[in-house]
Amino acid sequence: MINTARQIPRAGWCSTASWGVLTIAYLLLYGVTLVSADDTGFDLAQTINQTPEGGVLNVPAGVYYGPIVLDRPIMLIGQPGAVLDGRGDGDVVQINAPDVTLRGFIIRNTGDILDRENSGIVVTAPRATIEDNRLEDVLFGVYLKSSPGSHVRRNHITSKDLDLPRRGDCIRLWASDNSVIEDNTITDGRDLVMWYSNNLIVRRNTVTRCRYGIHFMYAGQATVEDNRLTDNSVGMFLMYTKDLILRRNVMARNRGPSGFGLGIKDVDGADIRDNLMIDNRVGIHIDNSPSNVDLTHRFQGNILAYNDIGLGMLPNVTRNEFVGNGFIDNVQQVAVFGGGKFEGNSFTVEGRGNYWGDYRGFDMDGDGLGDVEHRVASVFENLMDRQPKLRLFLFSPAQQAIESAAKAFPVVQPKIRAIDTAPLMNPPRPPSIANAPPRSSAMATAGGLMLLAGVSVLFVGWRG
């Protein structure tokens, strides 16, 4: 019909064009806006069936109602304004053939039955390419269900306006090895989750106001880099997973009940460097990782700043090395949940330690390393460990009085949690630092007005 640019012989072009003109005239005559596929006379299901394998099908603007089933390997390209609508029931697009490309559509309005996993796009065949789509009001977004070798890129995905537990995953991989998930923007959904999938690349995605920004379950050999995970319940949670590389990710303001920037549970083999964990409840949370006694995990060049707890571990977690990280202004820099020490983990590796915002030593020889070891120890933190309700008094003068009393009269020695024998004098600068929030002149205005008001009150008072 209009512009079905499959591999049409040249002679057919004229008739296609005239059909297009006729259709436009038809529309103008009836004054109908492009509301429904039936109005355009374009039968999507039938056209898909007529498209040869490996063919390209351009879909003109208009609303097409699902479920749309792609059971032959074709490339389906939505022209601007092409909308696939599920009418609030079931899936919108089902891809059941390998090597399908779906590009440029607005996909919306799935059902909302969680145990049927109603999805915007569900793929059950290998090597799908899902790109440049906008998925709105979908329960699940892109669901790769046994779809190895797929690419999901540059999609915008928003779930339904439901309570968090009733939403579906914006992107879910199930047994889909060798897939690439990149440059997607995901807001107000549940998870971006990888189940039982190996050899993945997950990069440059932005996940905001979801449950788990990025979630690995029983997945492995993945490279996860340059993602921005902000304002979720949990930034990134890795569970029962092997051999991961995590680089240059930003995890900020993840403050749910768990509220981890990065949570690691039963992971074996992880290289975690140059990430930023900012203003989370817990910057990095480690539980039983590495679980394999022959492995050591290294955390290098990460910034943990302004979290309630910078680095938190469960007791008995060992074989983690921290070097060149910056622990900056976390309310509690490092904590062992339930009390205890960081035994079996090291904060100094090959003569280099980490940067500690609260380090009070000095560097006489100017080699960038503090000459006095840094001890992580605080009386009030010991107190909080034993009596969590005393956290209520954080930032109070009473807390500071206790801390200074303990320093002035070292009768009560706080427990030393960790020692860094070569603390760095300067914090690292991971390449992921950029994108500061937009500046506003409101603060200058507020400050200027207040200063003016204050000074004039005082001046008027002075003059009488």
Add this chain to the structure above:
Amino acid sequence: MTQAAGATPPERKATQMKSEPREAWISPATVSVLIRKELRDAVHNRWFVSYTAGFTVMALGVSYMAQVGTGYSGFAGFGPTAASMINLVLLLVPLMALTLGSSSLALERDRGMLAYVLAQPVNRVEVILAKFLGLAIALLGALAAGFGAAALLIARQADAQQVGLFLRLVGFSAMLAISMLAVGMMIATFIRSSGAATGAALLAWLTFLLLGDLGLMGSAVMFRIQTPQLFLTAIINPTECFRLSVIGGFDATLDVLGPAGLYASNTFGPRLPVLLAVILVTWTLVPLMLAVFRFSRKPL
């Protein structure tokens, strides 16, 4: 004070000599004249000037340090500044307000100024209210100058969201200052001697700031006070109200404060700042009423 002084009929003057209230109603004109006098006196008070200068310098210093420590990452503008401002405000503002309030009557009484003012056709309620309002305006002016200068210093780093946090800090500081001023005035009306009044003010400062919290911490551990009771006892203290409301500004869930914070946000939710503000206002009105009552009754 008012022009009406000379024109007062002799019989009314005679009743005033017995120092009985002239009339129950408060005249706004009289109060405004008295307020101007109080404001003038406050601004010329050496203590007030040094407090103001000290507060401004320290506010600038704290903001600058917070800025230097955090600015490099471009991630935090006002958050850490606010956290460090909490302690500055908690230390200085109640001290300033309590000592100014408590010394407001004794100094004037010693100089004979109070007798002179009361000899005018003004009633005592007007005098004490004007004193409170004049000092309050002076205090707010000092706070505005200090906070305003600090805000200008960090303006380059702040985004729009942080302005809200800043205004919240300023607003609750103002409420804290005024409530502490009321407590100071109450002390002044109950304790005659200037030295004793200042001593009492310092004791009150220490109690609000340290002894109350330390006592509560100790009791919480010794008597196993439950979290709700601990929280509800803590917010009786006006300085705690200030601290919790500012922390609530940069962490609305209060989960940084552990179980007690969780209890607070679960129980009160978004109404918590309102509750804290109501407590601060109560800490203003009740001491002020006691001060007015006491001042209008007691012999000079």
